[in-house]
Amino acid sequence: MIDWETELARVGLFAGVLPRAIGSSAEARRGNPETGIPAAGFGPRLVGETAIDELFIAVSSVIREIPPMEQVEAWVARCGDVADEFARLDPSEVYRDPGAPRILSRDRKIFGTTAFEHIDYSTETRLPDSVANLDPHADGLASVRVMTRRRPGARWLIWVHGAAQGRADDLYAFRAAHLHKKLGYDVVFPVLPAHGPRRISKVAYPGFDPLVNTLITIRAIAEIRSLVSWIAAQDPADITIAGTSLGGPIAAMVASMDPRISSVLAVVPMLDMHATLAHHMARGGSKGRRLAELMRSDEVREVSKVISPLSVEPLPAPDRRMVVAALNDRVTWVSAAQRLHQHWGGRIHWYNGSHVGHAMSPGIRHATDGFLSEPVRPAGPAGENRRAVN
Template sequence: MENLAGSFAKAGRYYARSWGAYLGGTHNELPVARPTLSLATHALRDELVLVGLLWRRPLSDPEQYEQIDREIHQAVDYYGTRGWLDNPEGFFTAPQQAPRDVSVRSHTTRNRTHERISFDSGYQPHPGEPGAERWMSYTGNRRGYALMLRHRDESGPEPRPWLVCVHGTEMGRAGLDLALFRAWHLHEDFGLNVILPVLPMHGPRARGLPKGAVFPGENVLDDVHGTAQSVWDVRRVIAWIRAQQPDARIGLNGISLGGFVSALVAGLDDDLTCAILGVPPSNLVELLGRHSGLTAEDPRRTTLELAKPIGRMVSPLSLEPKVPAKGRFIYAGVADRIVHPRQQVMQLWEHWGRPDIGWYRGGHTGFFQARPVQRYVDAALVQSGLAAGNTETGGAEKGEPNGS
């Protein structure tokens, strides 16, 4: 009950601060929306979601946290010695080949048939990497999974383009992912082949996990390995597509954690048509530290400070985007209480060269109900050249948020 009461109090403080910013006329690249009860409701919903996320991710006591602290000390030395803290591209190993043991099965629900694929991930931490043995004990991660909506009529002069949709935290479930990405709409109305990989420790890959093991969570090295394997697995899926259709255009579409992963892949892969990042964090260590609830005097704060170079190493801010400028898109909520618009989204927007950005009047969890977001994603697919059409995104670079 204390956490619930705190959620209402935080949402109330957000509403009060919003009026101050709005009346104070503070206008810059981050749009200032007129505060409304609807906007406050979005903020409250985010705060309640945070309660649920933190319930799944309780802080360890200081004694247990000592193991995390030891690993971070070891990791800073390990990554620093290899130069990866300054050159993170060397940390992210590229898959040398597409998966060959791919199993494809049809699944019908409500008179609609999609395919479910599985394959050996093949991900291995670097030799001697801190936390590697524990990560490899999470056996559910060894097999990769994805949903697929694929057209069979490849009779045109070019293969149909592919859109890789990368889900967020607590997703990775078929019905939820297909709905939140509006996958059937993208498949049927735009003629895209759509594939939705499942990230490590999510969906079917969460089976058999020990209590308290989550990604992302407080264990920094699990977050590092989770990020590395997520990037690896998405690149394996892309390699599989290219093995089937070498000339097909491929784009990325990520939500929240999936936006973070997509941004990393977009900084490593040389031949993507577009990357659409929805409510994307840019630094997981900073994000988790912000929501940890630790006081300034808590010794565990020192551990998070020590982990900052590691957070930067696995941040898309450390990689230059390789996606063409016209194929970079970001959308975010002005009332996001989970991924802070200024501290997280704006940093990524700046780093990506200030690409087209769309703001909607809502919180982190409000994207799936925001019609401007739906229109923005549709238009981005066309504007990037991945899909055919003549829509424009109408991003909010002038500082005015799109309507809801």
């Protein structure tokens, strides 16, 4: 049965793309002196970029499959059943070192003019016993794209993609050839669970099942830590991790758990996936508002704390932490990037544009290239400086 109110609300998102873009651009021009967010510029380019963000949100809303409300309510209630257990978990219990991956296959491939290796591997991920049966990727199989010269002493960069990515065209989106050939990095692009060739029918990530979202995130962090062990065996000079949007907090969590990471970069990070879903669903009529209420519930917040980078401290030195914040980010919000920066200290690059527009910004490319080009001391011995933040 079609929820006509929600369908009409979704269609209404398209009619409001330009008015919302103009309104939010005018608001971004004022900045927020109280929180320290600087004022953005104002003009056709910023409004145009912001309209792209709003159009992206509208299209995502229309194509997103929304489960029956009773199903989402049951998923949230399930969070309540395990909330106390999750609250007692220490990060060191959840994020145990999974060890090196078991390489299953390595294939040379070419996408356009970019040659890379596609590697399938398996790794062991320890999930809380009470919910391990909910893991849609319990087979432990994972994938990664790699560009390496196979030489010791190389600098390595892991880049974690955003939502709805994970395809081979990520190599273009994240400038793999430039990072490899110009900056000299051996580069690694993990495919997150439920993305790209790892998509599973009826499993969305992020989706409306908060517990599954949380378990998939824990798995993604373990898979990437396993790749760090594989890189460490190649005798690297240092290892940097970066993440964009959904990949931002995942990169942040890896950098807070693995002392072999020497630098961390979060670009327009989606700091809280459930709060982000709630914000966008609240526009979708009465059903959307109810979904937003569920995603903001205490039960969901309690379970989500275990995947929040605000609950842990990154291990790289403060000057090797950098956040890129888009001043008129309509997808994941500039306030999310600012909160991460306030927690980290370190550096922040304010971009006078939108979430989607960051990918086209020469200024961001210059800032991130500068950060990545700086010499870095290798990370310290295992376990050094690890601590959780209460």
